[in-house]
Amino acid sequence: MNIAFIGGGNMARSLIGGLLARGWHAEQIAVADPLPAQLDALRVQFAVRVTDDNAVATRDADIVVLAVKPQEMRRAADGIRASIAAAQRPLLISVAAGIRASDIQRWLPGIPVVRAMPNRPALQGCGMTGLYATEDVSIERRTLAEQILGAVGATLWLENEQHMDIVTAVSASGPAYFFLLIEMLEHAGIAQGLPAAVSRKLAIETAYGSGAMAHAASEPPAVLREQVTSKGGTTAAALRVLEERRVREAFDAAVAAATRRAAELADEFGPGK
Numbered sequence: 001m002n003i004a005f006i007g008g009g010n011m012a013r014s015l016i017g018g019l020l021a022r023g024w025h026a027e028q029i030a031v032a033d034p035l036p037a038q039l040d041a042l043r044v045q046f047a048v049r050v051t052d053d054n055a056v057a058t059r060d061a062d063i064v065v066l067a068v069k070p071q072e073m074r075r076a077a078d079g080i081r082a083s084i085a086a087a088q089r090p091l092l093i094s095v096a097a098g099i100r101a102s103d104i105q106r107w108l109p110g111i112p113v114v115r116a117m118p119n120r121p122a123l124q125g126c127g128m129t130g131l132y133a134t135e136d137v138s139i140e141r142r143t144l145a146e147q148i149l150g151a152v153g154a155t156l157w158l159e160n161e162q163h164m165d166i167v168t169a170v171s172a173s174g175p176a177y178f179f180l181l182i183e184m185l186e187h188a189g190i191a192q193g194l195p196a197a198v199s200r201k202l203a204i205e206t207a208y209g210s211g212a213m214a215h216a217a218s219e220p221p222a223v224l225r226e227q228v229t230s231k232g233g234t235t236a237a238a239l240r241v242l243e244e245r246r247v248r249e250a251f252d253a254a255v256a257a258a259t260r261r262a263a264e265l266a267d268e269f270g271p272g273k
C-alpha cells in the first residue's frame with residue numbers, strides 16, 4: 001500500500017508523523033511539493049520519498065492525499081489527472097477546507113473521493129476530523145481513510161455532505177471559540193484583581209482539565225456541568241448571569257453564521273467556477 005501526499009505543509013507533516021508512529025513504513029510514503037526546503041525537511045525528518053513532481057509522487061499510489069490550500073486544489077487536481085488515471089483508480093483524500101467532493105470528482109472523473117475536515121489540534125495529534133465519502137468508496141477504503149486521519153486524532157463519518165459545512169463551523173472553527181473563552185476567562189480574572197500571568201495560567205489549565213474530563217466521561221457535558229454547580233454557590237451565580245445575558249443564543253447565531261460562510265466558500269469552487 002503506497003500513499004502520496006500532494007503538498008508537504010503542516011497538515012501533511014502531521015499526518016506523516018502520525019502514520020509512521022502507527023507502523024507505516026517511510027518507503028510507502030511519497031510527498032510532492034514545489035518548495036525544495038520543504039522537501040529537504042521532510043526527507044531529513046521522516047526519510048520519506050520526496051519529489052517536486054506531483055505526477056511522479058502519484059504514479060504508484062493506492063491513496064492520494066491532497067493537502068494543498070483550497071485555492072490550489074483545482075491546479076493540483078489538474079496536474080495529477082493523467083498519472084492517477086494510469087494508476088489503479090487510487091482513493092483520493094482531500095483535507096482542503098471548503099472543497100466539495102462533487103467538485104473534486106468533476107475535476108477528477110471516476111476517482112473515489114473521501115473529503116476530510118480536520119482541525120488545527122490535529123497538528124498536535126489530538127484533532128477532530130469529519131469524513132465524507134462519495135458513493136463509489138468501498139467499505140475497505142472508508143476504513144483506510146479513517147485509519148489515516150485517525151493518525152492525528154478522532155474521526156467520525158457524515159452521511160450527508162451538507163453536514164460538512166456544520167462540521168466546519170463546529171469543530172474546524174471550534175478551537176477559536178475555545179481560545180476566545182480562555183481569553184475571556186483570563187480577562188475576567190484580571191478584572192477581579194489577579195495578576196495577568198496568574199489569571200492566564202488558571203484559565204488555560206482549567207480549559208485543559210475540563211476538556212480532559214469531558215473527553216473521558218460517559219456523562220454528557222450538561223451533566224458534568226450540573227455536577228460542578230452546587231445550589232446557591234459561586235458557579236451557579238456565574239452561570240445565572242451567562243444565561244440571563246443569552247450566551248446560548250449568541251453561540252447558536254455564531255455557529256449558524258460560520259455554517260453559512262462555509263457553504264458560501266464551497267460555492268466559490270462549485271460548478272461553472
Ligand SMILES: NC(=O)c1ccc[n+]([C@@H]2O[C@H](COP(=O)([O-])OP(=O)(O)OC[C@H]3O[C@@H](n4cnc5c(N)ncnc54)[C@H](OP(=O)(O)O)[C@@H]3O)[C@@H](O)[C@H]2O)c1
Nearest residue numbers: 007008009010011033067068069070072095096097118120
Ligand atoms: N493546518 C490546519 O490546521 C488545517 C486544518 C484543517 C484543514 N486544513 C487544510 O489542509 C490543507 C493544507 O493546509 P496546511 O496548513 O498543511 O497548508 P500549508 O502548510 O500551506 O501546506 C501546503 C503545501 O502545499 C504546497 N503546494 C501548493 N501548491 C501545490 C501544488 N500545486 N502541488 C503540490 N504542492 C503544492 C505549498 O507550497 P507553497 O508554500 O510553495 O505554496 C505548501 O508547502 C488546506 O487545504 C487546509 O484547508 C488545514
